[in-house]
Amino acid sequence: MNAPEQHKLIGAGVKRKEDYRFLTGAGQYTDDVVLPQQSFGVFLRSPHAHAKIKSIDIDAAKQSPGVIGIFTGKDMAGENVGGLPCGWLIHSTDGSPMHEPPHPVIAHDKVLCVGDQVALIVAESVKEAKDALELIDVDYDVLDAVVDTASASDAGRSLVHDSVPNNVCYNWGHGDKAATDAAFAQAAHVTTLDIVNQCLVPNAIEPRAVNASYSKHDESYTVYVANQNPHVERLLMAAFVLSLPESKLRVIAPDVGGGFGSKIFLYPEDVALTWASKKVGRPIKWTAERSEAFLSDAHGRDHVTKAELALDKDGKFTAMRVHTTANMGAYLSTFASSIPTVLYATLLAGQYTTPAIYAEVKAVFTNTVPVDAYRGAGRPEATYVVERLVETAARELNIDPVELRRRNFIRTFPYAMPVGLTYDTGDYDACLDRALELADVAGFEKRKEASKQNGKLRGIGYSCYIEACGLAPSNIAGALGARAGLFEAGEVRVHPTGSVTVFTGSHSHGQGHETTFAQVVADRLGVPLDNIEIIHGDTGRIPFGMGTYGSRSISVGGSAIMKALDKVEAKTKKIAAHLMEASAEDIEFENGVFRVAGTDRTKSFVDVSLAAYVPHNFPLDKMEPGLNENCFYDPTNFTYPSGAYICEVEVDPDTGETRIQKFTAVDDFGNVINPMIVEGQVHGGLGQGIGQAMLERCVYDDSTGQLLSGSFLDYAMPHAIDLPNFTVETAKGTPCTHNPLGVKGCGEAGAIGSSPAVINAILDALAPLGVKDLQMPATPHRVWTAMHDASSNA
Incomplete structure (x- = not known):
């Protein structure tokens, strides 16, 4: 690519400056940092999902070769080390604040999920630390585990936290309930869906890593950490956990190999290693193994939802009603409480003029890994609800799904939504028109007939998404519960x-x-x-x-x-x-x-x-x-990227195997700085969204709480062979009206709009067989089962 003229760099596809060092091995990630006299940390983790810790015997382990120190939760509690805080306060519909049970850095009374930290072993090498770990004897009193999100609050279930009745963190509501109920009472048609947005494991290419050191000279700490927001890490760790002046803690996040939300948070390992570095007088490095990452990185999604869409006789949306149970996992992670509330319910209008919307969200604790932001963070869950409802309503009413969307598109801006946001600009028809053209929807019936001749079922599915990026302004976020500026x-x-x-x-x-x-x-x-x-x-x-x-x-x-x-x-x-x-x-x-x-x-x-x-x-x-x-x-509003996605699939009725034949994505990101980078971001998001739709699912054993999908042998990440060649285009766009660049943000769009397009396409292919619904992931077994169940019930 020739270098663009110097004065035309905005909008130019400039090759990435940073790629040379990455491609030549010159990047510096946290695990590449080697400090003088560096030691190594390993965590002893609970094998049980829920158990009381009766005793921990570390005497033999302390005598193991190379051991420098072993620390337990009681050691930290004895020095008044605080618990990890949650950065967002949500109130229940009755006005009461959410339950915030303690989140100890190292468990000392109970373990609440498999992988919970029980002890930190510091040694001269990782091998010596692991050898010592095997000598620690923990006496557990195993308790019943709560794993299932939908039933976590049922009467008689074991309590994850003794201080939290019925395992309910909060019951939150948003929107006009009375107006919504009234609209449903007068509706000509109501579409109802039960939706499971399954739990996902982020799996960034670089596992989390920390290298912490203490300086006697000025009594300060330096922490190298794979993290997405080092100042927030410093603020939470110094002020809320270790009670240090922030000037005494320097956080450095060097090159980071992917985050997708999973590296936003303050994790207990970060604090434990920082605190222990003073105790041993030496730097301590810890790099998660992949199996540890499955057990300790915050998971994503995990919603169980009943969603309803009311329509009048002309197919106009009159109301939407959503009841969601959202899993928080064992503890409240840094931003966990905000994901299924202000980042979810405020996007339930989508691109449509639905006048009344009401959402209720019940957040529950379970004996699973904490759940927090994962690429899209609430927006994919909202889009999935909206776009599955719209496509299902179109099928029930025998209206073309494109036509039903057009009847309900917002076309006048700015537009105040019934869920509290005001969209500043957009052109949803233009994105959909271009997507229809690029996807050659006009030729779909011909391709469908060709598939039929080959013994295959072909379907097409749509998704018109909108997201809110650049959460703002700070005063509004504060009113919604944020405990930080934005x-x-x-x-x-x-x-x-x-x-x-x-x-x-x-x-x-x-x-x-x-x-x-x-x-x-x-x-x-x-x-x-x-x-x-x-x-x-x-x-x-x-x-x-x-x-x-x-x-x-x-x-x-x-x-x-x-x-x-x-x-x-x-x-x-x-x-x-x-x-x-x-x-x-x-x-x-x-x-x-x-x-x-x-x-x-x-x-x-x-x-x-x-x-x-x-x-x-x-x-x-x-x-x-x-x-x-x-x-x-400090922005005055969110930005609102939007787009239209079209997926075309072919299903083998004998095996249930589904192949994506075409995938078209047209996005409005406002003004674009570097189209090549934007395209790469969309490609990555599409891979993750399609992965959720067809492959990925985090599974726990219902009785023991053991993570059954704890490695790549059992957790199906998408490979190149699972993904089609994407047709991706950035629309001319409607520039954002309230920032000086007119930009909107592009990093999460692909993950937001793709999953419903895939499932809608599969259901379109299966519709002639009588299949009306299908939960993610649409594995061959699930697709095959859905076909045969429909056949037997016909």
Whole structure:
């Protein structure tokens, strides 16, 4: 690819700057960090899902070769180490706050899930730590386990936390219940679905890792950690758990090999290793093995839902009613309480003009791994409910599913939703029109007949999604229960030679920020792309920021950088005006050149940058030397990416095997900075969404709480052979109206819109056999069973 013109970098498919180091093995991940006198940590984990800890005997293990220290929950409790906090407070419909039972760093009274930490062993090597682990004797009193989300709150079930009646964390409601019930009472047709959005295991390519050290010199800690938001990690660990001044804790998140939400949170391992590093006087490294990741990384989704859609005689949506039970797992993870509430129910309108919506969410504790944000975080669950209802209603009413969507699309903006959000802009018809064209829907019947001749069933399914990205503004989020601000920070430091360093509170773990953010700066300042460095992931170097999740990086982090660039431009114009003996109001700046309007007098950006640091002739009473500006940007609204996805499948009726033959995705992301990176993000999201639809499912044994899908032998991750060649296109787009770049966010879209399109397509293929519903994942066995059950009931 030829390099684009310097002044046209926004919108250019620039190759990623960071890829060279990754492809040549020069990346530095947490496990690559080697500190002087480094030791190694291994965690003893509970083999039981629910049990009292009667005693722990570590005497023999302490004598094992290479052991430096062994620490239990009682050791930490004895030093008043706090429990892990939850960052979002939800209230029940009766006004009472949610139950927040303790989340100890290391369990000391009870273990609440298989994999719960029971002890930390620190040794000279991983092998020696594992050898010592085998010598620890724990006496457990095993209790009944609660595993099933749907029945966790039933009378008579064992209590996960003694302080939480019926295992219910909260009962939350959102929307106008009276108006919704009234609309259902008058409906001409009601579509009802029982939906299970199954539990998923994130499985980032890099397992979690920590390397923690303590310095006697200044009584400070430094923690290298695979994490998506290091400042939040520092805040929670220092202020809420270890009771440290934040200045005494530096968190560094170096290169991170994927997160997908699972590395947003403060995990107990991070705290235990940090605390223990002072006890042993040496750095301690821990890198999760893949089997540990299955047992300790926060899981995703896990909803059981009854959803209803009311329609009038003309097929117009009049109301939606949703009752969801959401699993929190054994403990409240950092953002767990917000996922099935404010990030789920507020998106139940989708792209449609449904006037009345009411959602009730019951959050329950179970003896399973904690559940929190996973790519999309609430938005995929909402889209799945909406788009499955719409497609099912179309089939029940014998209306083309495209036509039913068109009858109900929002077409006037801004549009205030009955669930509290206001969409600022969009063009849903345009996305759907383009998707229909690219997918060649007009030729579907011909392809369906060809499949029939080959003994196969062919189906087509649709999904028109919308998501909310860049959660904001902070005051609204606070009113909804957020215990943190949701701004982002950017700092632009121009050096005397005109090169630029940008510090961002956002964090990159595969999204290409070092390229995208550099494109924004280079386009604005006219500086060569290679002269721009992006710094992130280090609380010792960057301003306080909120990290990366929820597709917020370019819309919030990029906007903070743009606001800082506004300040840089304003100051450089003053300097240029002084150098050229003109008024600042007469200075024009374009493509890295300052010009006095209407003249040929110019100064380059490098000239002005140098003058900022060599102020021999500065009016110092009016201007400070230097060129370093920062900004904290708090958005006034979410951004609302949207799109239309079309999936075409072929089903073998003899085996139930399903193959995706065509998949088309058309997205509206507003203005696009780098289309190549955007396309890659959509591809990745589609892989995860299709994986959920057809392959992935986290399964526990109902009686023991053992994780049955605890490895890649039992948990089916999608391979390249499972995925089709995608047809992906970014629509011309409707720019966001309230951020300076007009961007919306793209990182989660593929995972949000794809699953319902796949299931809708499979059900379209199976409809002639009488199959009306199918739960994810649509494995060959499930598809085959659904066909034969329908046949036997016919």
